Amino acid sequence: MTRNFLFDQIQKKQSFLCVGLDTDINKIPSHLLDTEDPIFEFNKQIIDATHDLAVAYKPNIAFYEALGSKGWESLEKTMDYIPKDIFTISDAKRGDIGNTSSLYARAFFENMNFDSVTVAPYMGSDSVKPFLAFEDKWVILLGVTSNEGGKDFQFLECEGKPLYQHVLSKSKEWGSADNMMYVVGATRPEYLTDIRKTIPDHFLLVPGVGAQGGDLQEVCKYGMNSQCGLLINSTRGIIYASSGKDFAERAREEAMKLQLEMKAELERCKVKS
Numbered sequence: 001m002t003r004n005f006l007f008d009q010i011q012k013k014q015s016f017l018c019v020g021l022d023t024d025i026n027k028i029p030s031h032l033l034d035t036e037d038p039i040f041e042f043n044k045q046i047i048d049a050t051h052d053l054a055v056a057y058k059p060n061i062a063f064y065e066a067l068g069s070k071g072w073e074s075l076e077k078t079m080d081y082i083p084k085d086i087f088t089i090s091d092a093k094r095g096d097i098g099n100t101s102s103l104y105a106r107a108f109f110e111n112m113n114f115d116s117v118t119v120a121p122y123m124g125s126d127s128v129k130p131f132l133a134f135e136d137k138w139v140i141l142l143g144v145t146s147n148e149g150g151k152d153f154q155f156l157e158c159e160g161k162p163l164y165q166h167v168l169s170k171s172k173e174w175g176s177a178d179n180m181m182y183v184v185g186a187t188r189p190e191y192l193t194d195i196r197k198t199i200p201d202h203f204l205l206v207p208g209v210g211a212q213g214g215d216l217q218e219v220c221k222y223g224m225n226s227q228c229g230l231l232i233n234s235t236r237g238i239i240y241a242s243s244g245k246d247f248a249e250r251a252r253e254e255a256m257k258l259q260l261e262m263k264a265e266l267e268r269c270k271v272k273s
């Protein structure tokens with residue numbers, strides 16, 4: 001998917017919501033367990049209930065890999081079911097020596113047809129560049145993560161600036177704002193001003209709203225750019241809003257609350273093409 005197409009979808013839906021599909025067999029409503037593929041059935045109903053409110057879906061691959069071949073099958077069916085105008089993120093956090101990265105890229109971009117994959121920056125340019133060789137596909141590089149342990153390395157001072165700033169300034173030379181995004185946790189809005197000085201134009205994938213307590217308005221205030229520049233993810237806050245038969249309706253309600261906040265932020269920031 002191109003950047004312009006994604007931006008068009010944001011304007012059309014007045015939303016930059018990414019719904020996480022971290023579908024856990026131990027958390028889905030019990031009435032679905034009798035169906036042939038409970039994970040896919042859950043995802044299908046979440047997608048039916050939220051596709052007009054979201055511009056992206058983000059399955060976290062761990063939840064599918066953990067189930068072996070059956071999990072991959074559920075993921076493939078989910079990918080086939082997601083409407084083609086919605087941006088798809090494979091949250092896999094991959095990256096390895098070059099020839100191995102190339103195969104990870106083929107797995108997610110060619111085999112599964114994802115629009116993007118999350119990649120860890122630690123192994124450097126030759127581990128990331130193979131993912132950038134695919135037309136209209138995106139690398140979403142881990143920049144500043146939302147978890148507590150993110151500060152163990154990401155904020156270490158190194159040659160006069162924090163390590164994450166080196167990651168941003170070096171890696172932006174490997175691709176462009178048309179094929180690279182960065183993960184920035186919603187739990188760390190205080191870094192967004194400095195992040196935007198280094199990467200003013202790139203989209204940011206922002207997890208951490210909802211269950212992790214991140215504040216959508218704070219993120220927008222410091223992170224939004226003239227083309228929105230944000231995909232804000234919420235997973236548990238949406239998909240597990242209810243564990244009963246009404247799970248899809250409740251998911252829709254939670255997604256709609258976020259979409260309405262996003263609409264207001266787009267209007268406030270006068271985001272336009």
Ligand SMILES: O=c1ccn([C@@H]2O[C@H](COP(=O)(O)O)[C@@H](O)[C@H]2O)c(=O)[nH]1
Pocket residue numbers: 020022060091144145146147183184185207208209210211212233234235236237
């Ligand atoms: O820094 C990061 C990077 C990735 N994630 C992932 O996003 C979702 C968040 O789920 P919630 O239920 O909304 O907390 C999940 O898949 C994480 O693995 C992140 O949280 N932080």
